[in-house]
Amino acid sequence: MQPNEKLEMTENNTNNLEKIVFSDQSLKKVHEIIARYPEGKQKSALIPVLHLAQKEFGGWLDVPVMDYVASLLNITSIEVYEVATFYTMFNMRPVGKYVLEVCRTGPCMLNGSDGIIEYIKEKLQIKEGETTKDGLFTLKPAECLGACGYAPMMQMGKFYHEHLTKEKVDEIIELCKLGNIAID
Amino acid sequence: MNNKLLLTHINVEGIRGFDVYRNHGGYTSVDKALKMTPEEILEEVKASGLRGRGGAGFPTGMKWSFLAKPEGVPRYLVVNADESEPGTFKDRFLMEYIPHKLIEGIIISSYCLGTNTSYIYIRGEYSWIPDILEQAIQEAKDNGFLGKNIKNTGYDLEIYVQRGAGAYVCGEETALIESLEGKRGNPRLKPPFPAVKGLYQCPTVVNNVETISSVPSIIEISGAEYAKIGVGRSTGTKLISACGNINKPGVYEIDFNLSVEEFIYSEEYCGGIPNGKKLKACIPGGSSVPIVPAKLLLKTADGETRYMNYESLSLGGFESGTMLGSGGFIVLDEDQCVVRHTMTLARFYNHESCGQCTPCREGTGWLYRILKKIEEGKGTYEDIDLLWDVQSKIEGKTICPLGDAAAWPVAAAIRHFRDEFEWHINNPECLTKNYGIANYACV
Ligand SMILES: Cc1cc2nc3c(=O)[nH]c(=O)nc-3n(C[C@H](O)[C@H](O)[C@H](O)COP(=O)(O)O)c2cc1C
Numbered sequence: 273m274q275p276n277e278k279l280e281m282t283e284n285n286t287n288n289l290e291k292i293v294f295s296d297q298s299l300k301k302v303h304e305i306i307a308r309y310p311e312g313k314q315k316s317a318l319i320p321v322l323h324l325a326q327k328e329f330g331g332w333l334d335v336p337v338m339d340y341v342a343s344l345l346n347i348t349s350i351e352v353y354e355v356a357t358f359y360t361m362f363n364m365r366p367v368g369k370y371v372l373e374v375c376r377t378g379p380c381m382l383n384g385s386d387g388i389i390e391y392i393k394e395k396l397q398i399k400e401g402e403t404t405k406d407g408l409f410t411l412k413p414a415e416c417l418g419a420c421g422y423a424p425m426m427q428m429g430k431f432y433h434e435h436l437t438k439e440k441v442d443e444i445i446e447l448c449k450l451g452n453i454a455i456d
Numbered sequence: 457m458n459n460k461l462l463l464t465h466i467n468v469e470g471i472r473g474f475d476v477y478r479n480h481g482g483y484t485s486v487d488k489a490l491k492m493t494p495e496e497i498l499e500e501v502k503a504s505g506l507r508g509r510g511g512a513g514f515p516t517g518m519k520w521s522f523l524a525k526p527e528g529v530p531r532y533l534v535v536n537a538d539e540s541e542p543g544t545f546k547d548r549f550l551m552e553y554i555p556h557k558l559i560e561g562i563i564i565s566s567y568c569l570g571t572n573t574s575y576i577y578i579r580g581e582y583s584w585i586p587d588i589l590e591q592a593i594q595e596a597k598d599n600g601f602l603g604k605n606i607k608n609t610g611y612d613l614e615i616y617v618q619r620g621a622g623a624y625v626c627g628e629e630t631a632l633i634e635s636l637e638g639k640r641g642n643p644r645l646k647p648p649f650p651a652v653k654g655l656y657q658c659p660t661v662v663n664n665v666e667t668i669s670s671v672p673s674i675i676e677i678s679g680a681e682y683a684k685i686g687v688g689r690s691t692g693t694k695l696i697s698a699c700g701n702i703n704k705p706g707v708y709e710i711d712f713n714l715s716v717e718e719f720i721y722s723e724e725y726c727g728g729i730p731n732g733k734k735l736k737a738c739i740p741g742g743s744s745v746p747i748v749p750a751k752l753l754l755k756t757a758d759g760e761t762r763y764m765n766y767e768s769l770s771l772g773g774f775e776s777g778t779m780l781g782s783g784g785f786i787v788l789d790e791d792q793c794v795v796r797h798t799m800t801l802a803r804f805y806n807h808e809s810c811g812q813c814t815p816c817r818e819g820t821g822w823l824y825r826i827l828k829k830i831e832e833g834k835g836t837y838e839d840i841d842l843l844w845d846v847q848s849k850i851e852g853k854t855i856c857p858l859g860d861a862a863a864w865p866v867a868a869a870i871r872h873f874r875d876e877f878e879w880h881i882n883n884p885e886c887l888t889k890n891y892g893i894a895n896y897a898c899v
C-alpha cells in the first residue's frame with residue numbers, strides 16, 4: 273500500500289454519470305449482503321458493496337460514488353475513502369475496459385512473467401499503470417494472485433488467464449478488441 | 457504410503473455437485489457428528505493432532521479449546537481463504553474442485569464450537585470461486601444440512617462468503633477480522649486474542665480452508681486413526697502446492713513421511729526439473745520461510761534425509777533449516793538468480809505492508825530498494841551488510857508477523873548465497889535477466 277499509488281482527490285469527477293444510483297437489481301443485492309451481518313453491523317458490507325459499485329459505475333471509484341456508498345450504509349464518507357484506498361482491487365482513477373493484471377512475484381518471475389510484461393508494453397505501447405489511448409487496455413502489474421503453479425499468469429476482470437505465452441497474449445488481446453472475451 | 461483424505465475423489469466427474477459428492481460418502485461425517493456431543497468432537501480433533509494448515513501449524517484442538525463461551529454472546533467461526541502467500545494455491549484448488557469438503561468441515565466445526573454463523577473470507581481476486589461456494593452452500597441447505605434446525609437436531613447454521621479486495625495482510629487473522637468488519641486490514645495488538653475478542657468483539661475462531669476441510673476425515677476415521685497417519689507431531693496428510701522450475705507444477709496431497717527428494721524427482725509428484733537442469737534452491741513453505749540451497753534441502757546439515765513434514769524441514773533452525781509453512785513449494789533451478797528472486801519477494805512485502813509499524817513500513821522499502829540496486833549492478837559490499845542490518849531490525853519488532861515474513865527470506869538469501877550477492881556487485885547485469893527465460897548460470 274504505497275502512498276504514491278493512492279488517492280488523489282481532484283475536481284476531476286469524470287464519471288459523467290447523471291445520477292449515481294444502483295440499479296434495482298444491485299440494490300436488492302446490497303440489502304441481501306447487509307442481512308448477512310448482525311443488526312447494526314452493516315459496515316461489514318462495505319467491501320462487497322464497493323465491488324458492486326466499481327462494477328456498476330465505470331470500473332473505478334470516484335468520490336461521488338464513494339459518498340453514495342457511504343449514504344447507503346449509513347456510515348461517514350471518510351470511512352469509505354480509507355477502506356477504498358487500502359485495497360489494491362479498488363481503482364482510484366479511471367482504467368481501461370480491459371485491465372491486464374500480470375503477476376510478477378517470485379514464482380511467476382521464475383517462469384518468465386517479466387518477458388510477458390515487456391511484451392505487452394511493447395505491443396500496446398504503454399507503460400506499467402497506463403491505459404491505451406483508445407481506452408481499451410490498462411496494464412497493471414500485480415503481486416502473487418495464487419496461481420503460481422500455472423505461471424506466468426494474469427487476471428483480467430473476473431477471470432485468470434494462465435500459462436501465458438506471447439501467442440496467448442496476442443490471442444487474448446485480439447479477442448478483447450472483438451469484445452469476445454468474458455470479463456465478468 | 458500415499459494416503460488420500462482430502463483429494464480422494466478429486467477425479468470423480470461432477471464431484472463439485474452435492475449428489476455426486478454425497479454418493480461418494482460425502483456428509484456421512486456430518487450425520488455422525490450430529491449424533492455426538494460438541495465435547496466428544498473436540499476430543500476427536502485433539503486426539504487427531506491436526507495442526508493449522510495456514511502456516512503457523514498451531515494445534516487445532518487446542519485452539520478450539522481456548523474459545524471463550526460467555527453466556528448470551530454469539531461466537532463465530534471464520535474460515536481463512538485469503539491465500540495470498542506467494543507459492544501457495546492449495547486452498548483455491550480445494551474450493552474450486554471439491555467445495556463440499558469445506559462446507560462439510562464448517563458444519564462439524566461450527567457444531568463443535570457452538571457457532572451459528574460462519575464467514576468464509578476469500579481473497580477478492582479469486583472472484584469466480586464465491587459462485588462455486590455459494591452454489592455448494594445452497595445445495596447443502598436444500599438437503600437440510602444448513603439453515604434452521606439441521607436434520608432435526610435443533611441446531612441452526614448459516615454460512616456466508618465474503619470477498620476481500622486485494623491485501624495479503626488480511627490473511628493475518630486479526631487483520632482479516634478488521635476487514636470483515638468493513639475496515640482497513642490493520643492487524644490488531646494481541647492480547648486480547650480472537651478466541652476472547654474477535655469478530656464484533658465476540659469470541660472467534662479463525663482457521664484455514666485446508667484445516668477445516670480436514671475435519672470430516674477425522675470424524676470419519678476417528679482422531680486416533682488420523683493421528684496414526686504421518687510421523688510424530690505431523691499427523692494426517694498435507695496439501696503441497698508446487699511451483700517454480702519443475703516439470704509438473706500443481707497441488708499434491710502428501711504423506712508426511714515422503715522425502716523431499718522423492719517429492720521433487722518422482723513422476724508421481726513434481727517430476728523433476730525441466731531440461732535436465734540441476735536443483736539450486738527451494739523455498740518449501742511459501743515465500744515467508746527461509747530459502748535453502750539444494751544440499752541443505754535434500755539432507756540436513758547432519759546428513760540425515762529430509763522429509764516433507766514440520767519437524768524434518770525445520771531441523772537445523774534458521775541456520776541450516778527452513779519450515780513447512782503453508783506448503784507453497786517454490787523450486788529454483790541452477791539458472792535462476794537468488795538476488796532477483798529475493799528482490800521480487802521484498803517488493804511483494806513492501807507492497808503489502810499495512811504501514812502501522814515503522815520497522816515494517818520503512819524497513820520493507822529499504823530491503824526492496826537495496827536489493828533492486830544490487831540486482832541492477834549498482835550495489836556495493838556495504839549494501840550487503842546494510843541489508844543484513846535492516847532485516848535484523850524488523851524481525852520481532854512489529855505488531856504482526858508480516859515484518860518477520862519480510863525479513864526472513866532476505867536473511868536466508870544472504871546466509872546461503874552471499875557469493876551470488878557479491879557476484880552481482882562485481883557484474884553490471886544479472887545474466888538471468890533474459891526476461892526470465894534463463895539461459896545462463898548466475899554464478
Ligand atoms: C501476514 C500474514 C498472512 C497470512 N496469510 C494467511 C492466509 O492467507 N491464509 C491462512 O490460512 N493463514 C494465513 N495466515 C495465518 C493466520 O494468521 C492464522 O494463523 C491462520 O488463519 C490460522 O488458521 P490455522 O490454524 O487453521 O492455520 C497469515 C499470517 C500472517 C502473519
Ligand code: SF4
Pocket residue numbers: 625642643808809810811812813814816817854855856857858859
Ligand atoms: S508488521 Fe507490517 S503488516 Fe504487520 S501490522 Fe506492522 S506494518 Fe502492518
Ligand code: FES
Pocket residue numbers: 375376377378379380381415416417418419420421423425542543544
Ligand atoms: S507468483 Fe504469480 S500467481 Fe503466485
